[in-house]
Amino acid sequence: xxxxxxxxxxxxxxxxxxxxxxxIPAGHPYVQRATADPRVTVLAxxxxxxxxxxxxxPPAALDPAWIRAYAxxxxxxxxxxxxxxxxxxxxxxxxxxxxxVGWPVxxxxxxxxxxxxxxxxxxxxxxxxxxxxxxxxTTLTVGAARTVRERWGRHATVIPHTSVLPRSAAxxxxxxxxxxxxxHLKDLRPGVDGPGTVRVMGAALxxxxxxxxxxxxxVRLHHRVRDADAAAEVRELCAASDxxxxxxxxxxxxxxxxxxxxxxxxxxxPYRHGTHSGWLELCWDLGVPVAAPRVGxxxxxxxxxxxxxxxxTDPDELATALGTLWSAPASRPAxxxxxxxxxxxxxxxxxxxxxIAERHAExxxxxxxxxxxxxxxxx
Numbered sequence: 369x370x371x372x373x374x375x376x377x378x379x380x381x382x383x384x385x386x387x388x389x390x391x392i393p394a395g396h397p398y399v400q401r402a403t404a405d406p407r408v409t410v411l412a413x414x415x416x417x418x419x420x421x422x423x424x425x426p427p428a429a430l431d432p433a434w435i436r437a438y439a440x441x442x443x444x445x446x447x448x449x450x451x452x453x454x455x456x457x458x459x460x461x462x463x464x465x466x467x468x469v470g471w472p473v474x475x476x477x478x479x480x481x482x483x484x485x486x487x488x489x490x491x492x493x494x495x496x497x498x499x500x501x502x503x504x505x506t507t508l509t510v511g512a513a514r515t516v517r518e519r520w521g522r523h524a525t526v527i528p529h530t531s532v533l534p535r536s537a538a539x540x541x542x543x544x545x546x547x548x549x550x551x552h553l554k555d556l557r558p559g560v561d562g563p564g565t566v567r568v569m570g571a572a573l574x575x576x577x578x579x580x581x582x583x584x585x586x587v588r589l590h591h592r593v594r595d596a597d598a599a600a601e602v603r604e605l606c607a608a609s610d611x612x613x614x615x616x617x618x619x620x621x622x623x624x625x626x627x628x629x630x631x632x633x634x635x636x637x638p639y640r641h642g643t644h645s646g647w648l649e650l651c652w653d654l655g656v657p658v659a660a661p662r663v664g665x666x667x668x669x670x671x672x673x674x675x676x677x678x679x680x681t682d683p684d685e686l687a688t689a690l691g692t693l694w695s696a697p698a699s700r701p702a703x704x705x706x707x708x709x710x711x712x713x714x715x716x717x718x719x720x721x722x723x724i725a726e727r728h729a730e731x732x733x734x735x736x737x738x739x740x741x742x743x744x745x746x747x
Contacts, residue, residue: 387732389444390435390471392451393424398646399448401530401721405729411442426453432465439469444732446474447502451494452482459494463501472735475502477512477524480643480664483559496520503735508644511665527727529669531717532646533626533653539710541631543702546582549573549659549690550632552647553602554619556593561640563601564680566612569636571683573611576690583690585612588628590619630654631701634693637661640680644669653717655709656701657693659686 388409391399395413403410414428415421427450428434435445445466451459466473475498482491499505499520507513507524516524551569553562566587573585587606593599606614620628629635629650634657637645643664651658652670660666661680669675673696676689697705734740 387444387729387736388442389446389732390429390438390442392427392430392445392447393449394429395422395424396448397532398530402527402724402728404721405725407729408725408732411438425450427451430454430459430462432461435462435465435471436469439471443471443736444474445471446476446728446732447498448476449478451498452485452491454494456490456493457497459497460501463497467501472503472732472740473501474504474506474731474735475499476527477505477507477516478644480512480515481559481641483639483642484557486558504731504740506731509665509668511668512643525727525731527724528720529644529646529649530721530724531653532650533717534622535714535718537623537626539626539630539654541627541701543700544631546584547633547694548584548586548631548701549634549636550586550588550629551636551638552588552628553590553638554588555590556595556598558594559641560638561680562589562595562598562638563605564640565636565638566602566605568681568683568686570605570609570612572686572690574609575683575687577611583611583633585609586615586632587612588615588617591616592618626650626654629656632656633699633701634659634690636686637666639663639666642666648675653710653713655698655706655713657696657699659689659693 386409387407388411389403391403391410393399393413394410399410413424414434430447430451463473481488485491499522505516505522505524506527507516508527508529510526513524513526516522549569551565553560556562569585573583576583587602589599589602603614606612635651637648637658637660639661641663645666648658648660648666648669652674658675660675660677662677663680667675667677674693676692678685678689693699697703698709700706731740
């Protein structure tokens, strides 16, 4: 992570004109931290009558009629995610409407393949629309920016991921006698390879046990899943392994999730495809080492040795990755070294989050005052 971002002074921030934006979405924790600069105000996600205010998708603000109706309420549109519900051409119509009312458009590329979809072809077509029409593109890693340049000929500004763990979270994990490696399969969305990950993880842990390590695996799965056949296979694999414990539960509340992750010696990411991972960022906040499959740009999110890559079909590589991660004293939960690491990262995140928010505010300001090159706009 780039720790050299310049932080502006409070005087500079307070003296600049306020910027009101429409963010797709607005209520997401990542967006809230990325737009926390005092110069920026984000309109709340519109809520349709009779719907749950906590459900922001599909985003009602991503609509040409809504944009025209609220043209005077904001000055810029920033699209992050939530586009997958719309048909071809809808995003182009939204960008055209935004430009017609004088709003520049920023697009942040979080995903090159959609984690919620089994077939990303329609989503990739949406990326084509966004890359043509957006006035500025940002992304989270150098590797993703390189892909944007190679695939679309666009420059993407790299702005790292914000923190995920709330500043107020209090984590008190218990330290067990042996090591625990966890994987959270959640509801088995299309981007998660539940059986494949469990199979590789079980073989890797057996190899580590044979080598003398006191280690067990903890596989977590939601009661309600999207793929019942995959869930059944996960149950069979865990039942047949003396190295794996299966824990099935409802979706965890945030504090329960933080505690479950914080007690791990390492967390394995179960993705069959992906680009960036907010889960990885949460583990980093909690000081939990991560074994990430060698897909996307997970390893680029943090280059400090707390993320180890492995081929998602190779148990030997996973075993090696786990052994590498365990070499650091802070890998042990509830240890003084882990506690010190978490505290140090809280301080680092505080500085970095402020810098990330400032970077966004400065980008918005350049677009609004015409000093940012609009290389993505079509005539």
